[in-house]
Amino acid sequence: MEITVNNAKLILKIGDITEEDTEAVVNAANSTLMGGGGVDGAIHRKGGPAILEECKKIRENEYPDGLPTGEAVITTGGNLKTKYVIHTVGPICGGQFTDRHRELLYRAYYNSLKKAKEKGIKTVAFPSISTGAYGCPVDEAAKTSLKAVIDFLKNENGLKEIRFVLFTPSIYDQYAKALKELVNEA
Secondary structure, eight states, X not given: OEEEETTEEEEEXXXXXXXXXXXXXXXXXXXXXXXXXXXXXXXXXXXOHHHHHHHHHHHHHTOTTOOOTTOEEEEEOTTSSSSEEEEEEOOOOTTOXXXXXXXXXXXXXXXXXXXXXXXXXXXXXXXXXXXXXXXXXXXXXXXXXXXXXXXXXXXXXXXXXXXXXESSHHHHHHHHHHHHHXXXXX
């Protein structure tokens, strides 16, 4: 599925984010930035040690207590096809989705795009942040993440393509439904 917002393509697809050839991929990181499970572990494993080394420097110099939820930082893509990895921390929902979860998830996507724009990046791929081990409901997370990206694209120029690379057909279906609803509301 694909729409255009302010001359930028927003694309939904099923796939493996570690295989994307966009200029940047977004990592659903934990606050330690030291790797973990799910998308985070896959990006660190496939990207190699250069990503972890840069994350260690960020922790030492910028975020000694860990990256706060909703914030974003950028590192090399290491051995990935992408040049950069934008690391962001989504909220831990535990099956619930409060207004605070919504706000933090929105900020994670929006701040990731701000980092991309600051770096001159034109193409970015996102996973479904916080919907795995962090337990955010996919339907609510899809609405929030798509709204954040659409809001950013409406307000900012420079980005050419944003992909949501969704790991399973069921997650894709939830995002496609949410995108159709957002387009119909506009």
